[in-house]
Structures are given as structure tokens and as C-alpha cells.
Amino acid sequence: MDIREIARRAKVSTATVSRAINRVPTVDPQLAKRVWRVVDELGYYPNIQARALVSGRSRIFGLIVSEFTNPFFPEIVQTFENLAVENNYEILITSTVNDPKRMELSVRRMIERRVDGVAILTFGMEEGLLEHLRYRKVPLVFVDVGPDVRGVANIRINYQNGIRQAVQHLAALRHTRIAFVAGPPHLKSALARREAFKISMTEIGLSPDMIIVGDHRLEGGMRALIELSRLPVRPTAVLCSNDMTAIGVMRQAYDQNIRVPEGLSVVGFDDIRLAEFTTPPLTTVQMSQKELARIAFQALLNEIECDSSSHERHEYELTTSLVLRRSTALDPAERSATSAKGAGGSRSRNASAPPPR
Amino acid sequence: MDIREIARRAKVSTATVSRAINRVPTVDPQLAKRVWRVVDELGYYPNIQARALVSGRSRIFGLIVSEFTNPFFPEIVQTFENLAVENNYEILITSTVNDPKRMELSVRRMIERRVDGVAILTFGMEEGLLEHLRYRKVPLVFVDVGPDVRGVANIRINYQNGIRQAVQHLAALRHTRIAFVAGPPHLKSALARREAFKISMTEIGLSPDMIIVGDHRLEGGMRALIELSRLPVRPTAVLCSNDMTAIGVMRQAYDQNIRVPEGLSVVGFDDIRLAEFTTPPLTTVQMSQKELARIAFQALLNEIECDSSSHERHEYELTTSLVLRRSTALDPAERSATSAKGAGGSRSRNASAPPPR
DNA sequence: ATGAAAGCGCTAACAG
């Protein structure tokens, strides 16, 4: 069943059917009604592939992620899809699982399906592959690691803001021995977090000397706390480069019978969904996945509209901020001296720390 | 740049280019090589939409889920995509977010993009919508809730097996007061789990009388433990209808200062990824998401091959089984009498309980 | 073994 069938039954031309379906205003309401009746009766659905072929636009956005099982992504994908639905787009998701072959394949698949734009959410992508995309003028948006090439949009993350809030929150709770569990050294985003930590500590006169390098996974967090426990003077609070690390730290704390937050304050980074479900719920620096997805989608849409001509900067920014939950409390040493039963007294969903500086 | 461009440059016809690209064996190796050289030089990627239009097969499988943020799905999606890549398919993912409008839209999108098959992983789908798909003979595979219609494949879940293992595991740990936190009563899958619990308890002479109804979310689990705590004689172990519920009871236990597993054994159901990351890691009944995805994909593939003619049953089964982690231990009453430091002595990844009956 | 040509289902000029 195709457009001709509809045309025949409605006794009009295919052009009219096409116009009616696409709600071209100049079509006679009478005819339009007749067409729609037949369409509904037969349950006709236009073949979008054919439409794409002639229009040259597929109305598909590609989304390249590293792994679906990375807890950072579900929220992003969901938001992206919601937006896609609203805008009559489809999404083509692809994962690289950190395999160069798969990355190449991802790019190839995007091109073969003629996507109208692609958001690249994998942390790092080979320069050469991009060429294929850029060569075909496919709108691109990166997060944080965008190459310094004109014509590709980039969403820059402001790590400093959230990390500063986290450090100051801990300091306000009288912690002075604050450790940091860093991420893999080769990750640009992990490095940036670590730098932000150093700056934030220095700003308030604390020395950022307890830094352990982890791996952004649970195991690294566990190992980090073991190392930290061996120190002559142990930290009373630990800030982690991402949530999985924080979860590892909490797990290890549990195993060592250290109660969080009473015996140790823990702060994560990312605010993955899981962070709400840990015991205790994790206080963490939020990098809003919803917001990120929204910006990415909008960036692609913009890129398509302004049609390459506009030479704007195509830079977007996403800021981070602390979300208070229940994994932080007063420094235990201080706590015995006061009557506070944890810092939990006035929990609000967002940090209400005074603006830094 | 299209197939004609390649044909021109390689000085052959478009037909030959097409054949070469599709590796039709009858094409002269000389020519094939010439074609490939040009293809590589120009970085030509065939337009798959055009190909789909003529071949009538899109090589896209649809995947309808309820929400991406449901922790049950990431693993499934990842596996499904891996399989898709292997088989040269693309996947079109759609979420219903439990909204009838979105469900309808999902179906429409699938049809408009002419998917070659769709896996429906949402728990429940309106009969009427399916008609559209079935009418067009789109291969379908359901999980657990497949309608009793011929021509659609269904993956049936064997809940009994895993739940029996869980109950017997708890019984072996000397628990006799085992509670069950059920899921929403309108969910077929939740009902089945609850029944399996009753049967399993009865089988070993325990009476399944502590059943609280939850909601398959964290909150329900928390509420359940509160209720349970008010009972004159409290349970020493609780089996939950899904993992989120179990996480809720663990959270509540933490808040009430009950240590898991020493003070209370907790078992979940599903084995979502998160279950490995809770404190303590959750012992749970696994319903392998990988396996589920594999079966679903294969079912679709089969459906396409045997081309509707075969009147087989198209029923698949996925069994469940217990995964031991660290949220269960001996009944505390018994524990003081023995020297066991928890049942954790001989943990293996899979339950080694004797086969039931 | 290769090429010419007829479509796949739709949209967009162009005419009327």
C-alpha cells in the first residue's frame, strides 16, 4: 500500500495526497478530508525512507556513546529521545565500547544512514574518523573534548564551580583533611576535575596533598580507601572524581566498619541516577545529564538551521553544582564537641553554600 | 557523490558497481578491484536508505522499552546493539514512558521507518496497537506478556526456578520467618513472582504469610521494612520482587541501624547491574538481561528467515537462578549458637543449592 | 560477465 493506492481511492493525484499528508495549507479542505479518510481507513503510514531519499534529510540524529551500561548515559539517552520525539526526529544510537573498530563502524553507520547530525558523547574520538563526518558537513557536537576545529560545536563543562562548592561544603563541616580520588590520568575530564580540586583547596588555605589515583570504577575507589587508611594521618573526608569511585569508597568503608557519614564523609561527581540509591544516598557534584542532552540536541538543531554560514563560536557551557544528600557530616573530631547530629539538619536539594569569592 | 559517480570514474556501469560493492561473486576480479579503489579514494558510502527502498528491507530492528532510566534495560540494549552490529542491523530504540500516546507513537515510528522486526520489552501493550504491526506482518517478539496470538514470538520467564533457589538458600541458612515484598498487583510479572514465592515456601513446609505489597521502587521497599518492623514477630529474611525494592529495604535497614546481612538477610530479583554496587552487594535472583536480549534478537532473526510459513510455536524460555553475593547470612538467632561468621564462607557466583525436588 | 533500463515510494517543479 502506497501513496498511489491512496490517490486512487481518494480520486486525486499522488501530489495532492502528499500535500494533504504534509498539511500544505493551499490544499482544498474538501479534498484533504477525503484523503485523510482513506488514509485512516487503510491505516496508511508514509514510507519515511522514500521521503528521506527525495528530501535529502533523514530526520535522524546519531548518538555515539561509549557504553550503554555506563550509568552516565541512560538519563541522557532518555532526554535525547524525548526531544527527538518532540521534534519529529529519530535517534540512531551506537556504542563504541572503547574499541577502535567499533568507533570506525559507528561513524560509518552514521554516514550510511545519512544522519542529519551526530552528538558524540564518548570521551575521546580519533581525529581521522571525524574527517569523514566533517567532509560530508554533518553537524557535530562534542562534549568537553571537542577538537579545536571550526564548524563543530562543543559543550564545555565547568568543573570548577561544583568542585569548589564541594570543597567548601566539606570545609564548612570543619573538615581539614580532605582527600581526592582522581580518575585515569589519560582522561581529559579527570584531569580537569583534579585541577579544580587543587585550586579549590588552595583557595581556602588547605593543601591538596592527599591525592590518590583511581580508575573511575568501583574497584579503584575501594583501593583508594585502603591506601588512605594506611596513612599516618587519615582524611576525614574524601572527594571523588566520579560517583562509581565514591561508591567504591563507601563499599570499602562498610567493609572496614567505618560508618558513612559519621566516620567518613564522601562526595562523588556526576550525579548518576544510582547516587540516589546508595546507602547512604550520595552527596555529589551534579553534572546534569538532562541539561547536557538538551544542550546537545539544541546544538544539533541550531547547526542545521543556520546552515553552516554563521561563523559563531558554537561553544556551549554546562556548569556543575553540589547536590547535598546524606554522605557528609561534621568532622568526627569536631562532632563530639558540638551537639549537631550530622550536617543533615537543613538538607535542601541544592547546595546553598555562599557563592565562592 | 553517488553510485553513478563511482561508475563513471571506474569506467563501468552502475550495475557493476552495485555488484562489486555487494560482493556478488560473478563479477570480474579486475573490475571489482577497480571499483573498490575508486570507492576508497572518494570515501564513498552507499546510501542505505535508497538500498532499503528498493530491497524492501530496512535492516533495522525496533526496540520498544518503557524507560531508558529503568536499570533493567542498559544491559539489554547493549547486548542487542552488539548483536545488531554483528548482523549488519541498526536498532531503532523507542521508549513509551508508560504513556499511551507515546506507545502509539512508538508503533507509528516503527512502521514509518519500516523496521524489519520489533522487540517489545515494555510490560504491557495495548492490543489495538499491535494490530497495526501484525497487519503489516512485522515480526514481533514479546517478553513474558505476549498475547496468545499466533505469529508473534514470546519469551516466557521461568520465575519459579530462581525463586525456589532463593527460598531454599534462605532456609538452608536456618531462616524460617521469610517475608516477601511483592510488586504492583497489576503487573503480570509481579504476580508470577509472588506465586512462585508461595509455592516455594509451601514446598518446604513454611507458610508464606508475611507478604507486603510494594511498588517495585525504592520507596516501596523502605515502606515495606517499616511495616515489617512493626510486626510482633519480625522476619529475619526478606525476599523482594525486584532489586529496587531490595535496595529500598537495605536503605531502611541502614536508617534503622539494622546491619545487612548480620541482622537481616535480603534477596532481590532481576540482577540489575546496580545490584553489584550496593552495600553490601546484593544476593539476587538473576534474570539474565544478556540472555534475554540474545533470545529476543535471535527470535526476530528466525522470524524473518522462516518467512511466516513455519507454524512452529515461537515460544522461548528464559530461566532464572540465584546469584550469591553478600546480603544474606545465617539467621541471627542461630548464629550465636554456631561459630559461623556468616554464610559467606563458600561463596560461589552461582547458587549451588541442590536441585529442588 | 556486463550494461541499459525499470522501478522502490515519495516530493517538488512546472503546467494547467
Place this chain on the structure above:
DNA sequence: CTGTTAGCGCTTTCAT
């Protein structure tokens, strides 16, 4: 305002 028609980029008979 509506219909005719020429493609969109590819595959696939059917001749050669």
C-alpha cells in the same frame, strides 16, 4: 488549487 512528471540513489531483471 490540482495533476503530470522528473527524479532522489540504489538494485535487479533482461538483454547482450
